[in-house]
Amino acid sequence: MIFSPTNWGQISPLFAEGGTDAEEEGEAYVPVRTHDRHLLVQVVPIGREQGGRILLLSDVTEVRKMESVVEAANLTDKLGYVFSGIRHEIGNPVNSIKVALNVLRKNLDHYDRPTIAEFVDRSLMEVTRIEYLLKALKNYSLFESPDIxxxxxxxxxxxxxxxxxxxxxxxxxxxxxxxxxxxxxxxxxxxxxxxxxxxxxxxxxxxxxxxxxxxxxxxxxxxxxxxxxxxxxxxxxxxxxxxxxxxxxxxxxxxxxxxxxxxxxxxxxxxxxxxxxxxxxxxxxxxxxxxxxxxxxxxxxxx
Ligand SMILES: Nc1ncnc2c1ncn2[C@@H]1O[C@H](COP(=O)(O)OP(=O)(O)OP(=O)(O)O)[C@@H](O)[C@H]1O
Ligand SMILES: [Mg+2]
Structure with missing residues (x-):
């Protein structure tokens, strides 16, 4: 299809919707949603003085659907994996702390000071482990936009x-x-x-x-x-x-x-x-x- 500059004006709002400036010089790929179809439009300028353009339309609806299914599946998979990792990494020290504190609570009257100190130190060490993990998780989102x-x-x-x-x-x-x-x-x-x-x-x-x-x-x-x-x-x-x-x-x-x-x-x-x-x-x-x-x-x- 070849559109002359006159009817180009009726078509260009469609491209603005796609978020790309189709009026730019050179070729441009513009994703366009019309009703339930997803089109990819390639805009190729021709005859610079007349301002004409060739539009190549590809229907990529099915491709996009498949891509979003795969993306969602991957993300859920990875999230599940990451959550179980965090649960495990935090769950273990929390359990140890709970056990140590319970034993301490039951034996407060029998344990001497060095034994109590030992239980407190063990709990503090587990807290340090959790802190280390939280710091690493924080580091993960550092430098999202690096200052190059x-x-x-x-x-x-x-x-x-x-x-x-x-x-x-x-x-x-x-x-x-x-x-x-x-x-x-x-x-x-x-x-x-x-x-x-x-x-x-x-x-x-x-x-x-x-x-x-x-x-x-x-x-x-x-x-x-x-x-x-x-x-x-x-x-x-x-x-x-x-x-x-x-x-x-x-x-x-x-x-x-x-x-x-x-x-x-x-x-x-x-x-x-x-x-x-x-x-x-x-x-x-x-x-x-x-x-x-x-x-x-x-x-x-x-x-
Ligand atoms: N230079 C190395 N030589 C031998 N093994 C290594 C080396 N670098 C990494 N590894 C292996 O890769 C694993 C993962 O490394 P990574 O730095 O991701 O985590 P970590 O060092 O185990 O934990 P953290 O970085 O939180 O202290 C290490 O546990 C180790 O088995
Ligand atoms: Mg390391």
Whole structure:
């Protein structure tokens, strides 16, 4: 169908309803709902002086229906999974606290002070566990709209490392920094990136903790359109089976882990349009690479 500029005026309100400015130059795809049908209209301008347009209409009603069914099913599935994880993570400590307090209540007159203190301490430890989970859940919704800035990666890492040095020394884990001469500029949210690296370094330190020669290396280099930051460790590594579960909420091998660390890391990296990759062999350490996009020339000089 070809519409002349005269009857284009009668048709354009239909496009405004679709939420897209169909008067723009160039091709535009406009979703339109008419009665119970869902149409996708492709608008292709022709003959610029006359202002004509070719409209290609596709009926995508059935496709949309199927998509929304699949989306709803997926969401319900995931929500159920997440709710049962939270129930389990909070339910266990709450049960322990309840048992401890009940025993204490029944024996208040018989227990001596050190025993009472022991029960109180145990309950407080369980409260800390719940607090840790709540903090991780809060982190999940942090940086929904990241504040993307130009970051000179060697400066960023240089400022970040002193903040974690003491903790590594306390845990007797060697931490090495190996940055390329020119690590380049990345586009990333500095606070989100800080959070990401903290999580990865904590995982790496946990993985080497029981090794006498435990070592973690953080390195950065330009790689194509990315600035790659690698966190390497020589710890226990991750079995092939566990690698499939790394990004599943609540997957953890640690007594006090939430299993949300990597889920949050991946979400933050994706929000920054970056990439994340994990390689590991059991007992041979692990390498986690996160790569925010490299800043282009204009971004580098702040234009
Ligand atoms: N560098 C690593 N070496 C060995 N295993 C790792 C490494 N990083 C992650 N893992 C495995 O992946 C699991 C999930 O990691 P994730 O950071 O999501 O949660 P967590 O560390 O268990 O808990 P949290 O981050 O809340 O402390 C860990 O429990 C561990 O089994
Ligand atoms: Mg972790």
């Amino acid at each position: 800035q130009r970051i000179r990666m060697d400066d960023f890492i240089g400022n970040f490392i002193p903040l974690v040095r003491d903790e590594f020394e306390r845990r007797r884990v060697e931490l090495r920094v190996m940055c390329a001469d020119d690590t380049g500029w990345a586009m990333a949210d500095p606070r989100a990136l800080h959070h990401v690296l903290l999580n990865l370094l904590t995982n790496a330190a946990d993985a080497v903790e029981d090794r006498p020669d435990g070592k973690v290396i953080i390195s950065a280099m330009k790689s194509g359109p990315w600035v790659e930051i690698k966190v390497d460790d020589n710890g226990r590594g991750i079995s092939e089976a566990d690698q499939k579960n790394l990004f599943r909420p609540f997957f953890t091998s640690k007594q006090h882990g939430t299993g949300l660390g990597l889920v949050i890391v991946r979400k933050m990296v994706r929000k920054m349009d970056g990439r994340i990759n994990v390689t590991s062999y059991e007992n041979c350490g692990a390498t986690v690479t996160v790569a925010p996009p490299e800043a282009d020339g204009d971004e580098r000089i702040g234009r």
